[in-house]
Amino acid sequence: MALTNATNNGRAVRLAARSNTLSSPTAGLAPSYLQANLIVLPRQYATDFRLLCARNPVPCPLLAESDRPGSFNELKSYIRHPSSSSPVTVASDIDLRTDAPKYRIYKDGTLAGEAADIVDAWQPENHVGFLIGCSYSFDDALSAAGLTPRYVAQGFNVPMYRTTVPLCPAGVFVGGTVVVSMRPYRSSDITKVRDITRAFVTTHGEPIAWGWEAVSRLGIADVGKPEWGDVPLTADGKRVFGCQDTKEEDDYVPVFWGCGVTPQEAVMRANLTGTVMGHAPGHMIVLDVQDRDVFPEVRG
Incomplete structure (x- = not known):
């Protein structure tokens, strides 16, 4: 609607x-x-x-x-x-x-x-x-700065991934790991993206990791296969972002934020x-x- x-x-x-x-x-x-x-x-x-x-x-x-x-x-x-x-x-x-x-x-x-x-x-x-x-909550601020998240422009759901980064346990909640959302950005825009989202401290704030090396560091098996949300696509909407032939797409790299699906993952664990x-x-x-x-x- x-x-x-x-x-x-x-x-x-x-x-x-x-x-x-x-x-x-x-x-x-x-x-x-x-x-x-x-x-x-x-x-x-x-x-x-x-x-x-x-x-x-x-x-x-x-x-x-x-x-x-x-x-x-x-x-x-x-x-x-x-x-x-x-x-x-x-x-x-x-x-x-x-x-x-x-x-x-x-x-x-x-x-x-x-x-x-x-x-x-x-x-x-x-x-x-x-x-x-x-x-x-911060997608509108990014858009106002000319940095509209790709999934918003394409009309999709943000891709979300299970990581191997452990949560600090609390009572019955043990064994949980952080879930992240991902938005591709050019390497040259990451500083601006961090500056814009940093203020949103109660809605995850600035990204926790970025770049192709962050994928393995977070324990994500394949950026092209999120556990939740939609498969990320390249800017032309024709290829899966993160596949071998798209990793140099106009210097775009994956940028990862904490994600509120994390509590549901913690409940499952x-x-x-x-x-x-x-x-x-x-x-x-x-x-x-x-x-x-x-x-x-x-x-x-």
């Missing part, structure tokens, strides 16, 4: 998802509005998950959570106003059960399927929802009992917070 400029804001995207008129990835929607990954856990794992986020702030930046177990529409915000340090309300009208375009449901640590909403699976007084920062839920990769919950509200330096 393509939203009009007049309604292209966080609430409009959430309402479209809630009414099931939006089922596609949210990349490029509601420019300048922060987007968030979702993970929903039984309450007994909430304390360990908060600690996981605190110990791994780059791939797991915690934005907000249910203000009490079972709450899906009242959230405690961890986003702070830059001048007063007071909490910033993430959304005035939000339902964690319906406001992502697509969800994933896990049963006892195993992916059980995808759904348009998680109303029936949500357990009152038990489930706790957590919103994690998403790198889609932890083999938690009960029902766990999250957004389908690329299908975010869009908030009412704009980047200028919390990162004033990115807009000058």
Whole structure:
């Protein structure tokens, strides 16, 4: 679904998802509005998950959570106003059960399927929802600087990869590894890309690695075969980026950021009992917070 400029804001995207008129990835929607990954856990794992986020702030930046177990529409915000340090309300009208375009449901640590909403699976007084920062949040700032991410321009989902970089463990969450997203950029643009995204500290910030040597260093087997999202293509959209004959394509190299799919990967590794839920990769919950509200330096 393509939203009009007049309604292209966080609430409009959430309402479209809630009414099931939006089922596609949210990349490029509601420019300048922060987007968030979702993970929903039984309450007994909430304390360990908060600690996981605190110990791994780059791939797991915690934005907000249910203000009490079972709450899906009242959230405690961890986003702070830059001048007063007071909490910033993430959304005035939000339902964690319906406001992502697509969800994933896990049963006892195993992916059980995808759904348009998680109303029936949500357990009152038990489930706790957590919103994690998403790198889609800085794509508009990159575009404003003439550095539109290729997957946005091509209308695809960002490619995401499982790495061998270990997460710092927290309680039941052991054995997890960092998940990264990738955007190709020319080597000459990397400094500018780093400078632009660095300010977005609660949505993964600047890249953690770049260049072809970073692929093996992160433990990624093949840039052309992401575990989540769409296969990256060259600028002409005809070849897979990262294949042997494209590695010198106008000096483009892969650039990697921390990714909010990391918590879902951690849940899979932890083999938690009960029902766990999250957004389908690329299908975010869009908030009412704009980047200028919390990162004033990115807009000058």
